[in-house]
Amino acid sequence: MKNMPPETTPFFARDRAWHPPAFTPGYKTSVLRSPQRALISLEGTKSEITGPVFGHNILGEFDNDLIVNYAKPGEMAIGERILVHGRVLDERGVGIPGALVEFWQANAGGRYRHKKETYLAPLDPNFGGFGRAITDENGGYFFKTIKPGPYPWPNGVNDWRPAHIHFSVFGHGFAQRLITQMYFEGDPMVWICPIVKTIPDENAIKGLIAALDMQNTIPHDMRAYKFDIILRGRRSTFFENRKEGN
C-alpha cells in the first residue's frame, strides 16, 4: 500500500437495510434517540472522503495489552486469557493500513470500570478494560485481553448482554467511521440479546461473531479469536482526467 497514491473517490453507498435501523423498540433507549425523518443523501464530497490520520506516536507500549495496561507492576488482570486479532478491510477486500482501532469491554465478571455501572460483580483492581492499536501495512491488528463476562442490563426485566468487546474504527475517510461490537463463537446469549437483535439480517450478525482460532492460539498461554472488521469500500477511479474540484 505504501506505493499507492491516496484514494480520492467516494465510498460505496451504505446498505442501511444491513445495519440496524435507528428505531428499534426492543432496545428501549433507541425509542427517544432515533431520528424519525428521512436522512438526506449526500454523495461524498471532500468533507466525507477525507479523514484524520493517527501516527504510531500516540501509542504506548502496552496499549494493546489489556491484561497488563492497568495492572500494578508484576500483576495481571484475572480471567480467560485471549488474543484477539484480525484485519481491517474494506468492502473490496483491500486491507486498510494505518487504521486506528479502539476497544473497550467489561471484566471477566461482566463489570465495567465506570461510575454509572451498578452491577454487583466486583471490579478487578488490575483491569481497566480498554486499549487501542493501529493496523499494519496489511490492515492487521491484535491485542491481548481477558474474555469479558456477560452481564444483566436494565432493558427488559431479565435482559443480558452476551460477552462482547466494543470496537471503534477509523478508516481513511470520515464517512467510514464505525462503532460496533464483537461477539464470541458458540455463545448462546448472542441470539437473545435485544441489542444484537436490532440488526435485521442474520448474516450481518454472524459477521460480528469472532471465530475461535486455534491456529493462532499461543500454547500454554492464551487462546485466539479472529475478528475482521469491514469498512465501506471506495469506488474505482475510472476517469483520472476528471476536472479538479471533487
Next chain:
Amino acid sequence: MVQPLTYFKESASQTAGPYVHIGCTPNFSGITGVYPEDLGSGSLVNDKTRGERITIRGFVYDGVGTPLKDALIEIWQADADGFYNSPSETRGKGDPNFFGWARQPGDMATGEFAFETIKPGKVPFRDGRLMAPHVNFWIVARGINLGLNTRMYFSDEEEANAADPILSRIEHRVRVPTLIGKRDGAVVTFNIYLQGENETIFFDI
C-alpha cells in the same frame, strides 16, 4: 450464470453503549494512567494555527427534550483555507498546525459539549462550486444504533449558505436552520435534536 461480484459487506454497526467513554475518553471517565491524554480532547488550535478562533458549544437532545449526558461527539473540518489535513486532500496541503479532527464527550452533569477550533474555509463541492464553511459532526451514544452524521454551517455566512449546493437543495426549507450554528462573537451554538419538531437534518453520506 454470471461472474460473481466478490464484495464484502460492511460490518454492521452496534450502539456505542453507555460506556463508550471508557474506550474513547478514558481520562474523562476517571481512568487515568493508561493514556497520557484522551485522543482529540484538547483545543484544535495552537499559536501558529491560521484562522479565526471560535468555540462551538451545544447539547444533544432526545425526543422529549432531555439533553444526553452520555453522548460522544466528533468533528472533522477543513482549515482556514478550506483544505483538509488528510492524505486524500489532493488540492493542496492543509495547515500543519491544524489537525481538523477532535472529539468531546458531553458534560456528565449537564450534557454540554464544547470544541475550541477555528472557522473553516470553503471547500469545493464535486462540481467545483464552493460549499459554505461547515464542520462535519458524528454523534454516537447509548440508544443510537448507527452513528449520526450532520453538518454545522455558520449563521454569519448567509450569502455562502444561500449558494451552498447542499443547503440549497433541501426541499423542506423549514428544516434548514437545524444545520446552522448561531454565531455570537467567538461562540457558535449548535444544538442537535435527535427527534421531534426541530429534528436536526442528518445525512446519509
